[in-house]
Amino acid sequence: MISYLLFIGTLTAIYALLSLGLVASWGQAGMVNLGLVGFFGLGAYCSTLLTLLGLPIGLAWVAGGLLSAVMGIAFCLLTRTLRGDYLAIVTLGFGEGLRLVELNERWLTGGSDGISGIPAPFKAAAGELFPWLYFAIAWGIVLLAAWGLNRVLGSPFGRALRAVRDDENVAAVAGKSVLLLKCQAFGMGAALFGLAGALYAHFTSYISPDNFVVQLTIYIFLAVTLGGYSRLVGAILGAVAVMSILESSRFAAEFVPGLNAVQIASLREFAIAVALIIIMQVRPQGIFGLKNEKARAPAQPDTAPASVVSSHVK
């Protein structure tokens, strides 16, 4: 049981890292990235291939994140005229395109055979303690990323990002370089997706293009929507909640009488969809709502409730 919980806990950390990346690009800068699983795969393949060439795993992780960031920034420059739904559609296509490259460039990626036997850090040395070690590493990286993002997003740079999210024209009029800010936010998000992919590859020791399908994107969007799409703490809590729904439904399904295996499996998929609908109905702003930021004015009491702000944003 403990090793199962550690395994799920480590996967949760990887989901949390993806959610943090989505908060950075979507929640803070307003750029929907439906292709996040593409960057996730890019990081995974980059880190795997470099490791197999002999690069130390730690450096390969960094390289996976960097390559993703570079691709993200390049993608952002290409799509600089798009926003909102149009950008969302293009990112979806981009993610799927990356998967097709992984599928068809057999000389590099092994095609749909995938790559197995990816080494994990200190696996032999840690022995029985390896699951604990990887769990600690993964959550350590999540906390580090959350702390770093918290610092960055709390700075004037973060306020500028949110200005771009709320109204690009206003931000431009205020003298902010909108394109630069967007590229930085999208790149930050992509870097985290890539890093998460690298962590995933070395954790499960096997990757194939089938690992990087849209399903995961939906889980991450659910996590971020659940937690509050602009909040770092929401991203982490949302990832924990989504994984809890995914895995606890496995145990709950055994107590549903009179259904065959296919019906139970379908019911579990259904539970995810219902969860998303309920959240959007009951608490569209997520567990942690958008924070209202005002210029410091100590004499004036803070009156505007968060929900009012969230309803006019978008």
Place this chain on the structure above:
Amino acid sequence: MRMNRRHFLAGVAGAGTLAGTLTLGGAGRAFAQAGQPIKIGIVIPLTGATSQFGTTMSAAAKAAAKDINDAGGVNGRMVEVLIEDDQSNPEAAVRAARKLIDVDKVVSIGGSYASAVTSAIAPLCYESKTVLFTSSGADSITKTPHNGYIFRTSPTVTLQGTRVGQYALELGAKKMFFLGPQTPFAQNYIDIISGLFKDAGGTGQGLIYEDKRASYRTEVDQALRTKPDVIVLGGYVPDTSVVLKDLYRAGFTGKKIGFSFGVNPVLADGVPAEVSEGTASLVPSAAEDSPAYKTLIGKLGKPALDSYSCQVYDHVVLTALALASDPATAASGVVVHDKVRAISQDAAGTKVTDVGQALKLLADKKAINYDGPSGPLAFAANGDVEGVFFRYEEVQKGKLTLLKVA
């Protein structure tokens, strides 16, 4: 940002609590002990792109457990199959397998179907000394360092490709064209079958397409431009249906041969009879008139059953018989690993096709040689199945008709 930090801490605390609630779900069933049922895991596609056999696969697994338990179980213990959905996705399959291995402590995992899923869960199984029975075809699977913990009951890609190629030549074809989706084995099929045709003085070519498309008109036109007299269909049911329709529209009159995962009763029911007419299929199977196969389809109340569901049945039975052959040792993956060959391919053993009878013989300390609904079940040193028969079938008037078994 001060508020944020406080919320952040609350979030971390919440994460711990939620992980805790997960524990509650499985704590009661964490330890398998004597007297409690022996748990056998099944990881099969019940939802998603590869799920067309999910219903019959799960029914076959349950039928196997019922047969074993009706015969008194294994060494006095009942057998329980735990079925998990792989969602046609390696990531979900890994989570499912992890749960079966760590929480339920299963002695073996059976069923795994798609090659990517099997490749993903294989390391979890052999590292935890849990036996993995698979019906995947990719040659790469048994090349992993599995130390004998993987048994493959389906013939490999190389064997299936060779047999399909030989059959096409037997039918007098000279120009072969292969149409199939990007899978771990598509290129291998093209190479193997083209090689056979070249050796026989003919020609062979192939084209790999993207699956999940609504039309393959372009691909079909490209294939027909080479004027083939046989087309080999390398896809699964959804894409093969579309390809067959486009071949029919294009007026192709040559021979069509597919594999059992593409051309099978599910396909025959799904497309019009004139579209599928004359399409041949090679199905890995038990010997002709295998009593085990006939009994199983009788139990499931079906006129015919796909090979993969038969294999799932055998995965459960092999696990049970291996454990029953060594009553002195506590049930574990290691015992299954050590004993599978002793009960499935012992030349001196009594040939037996019924699991109840097999358990009785084992209880009397007699050696057995179990042949199941999926075939004679003999395994090479690397875990690949040997001595498989193929059923040569052809769609006639919308129904699969048996031509021969060889």
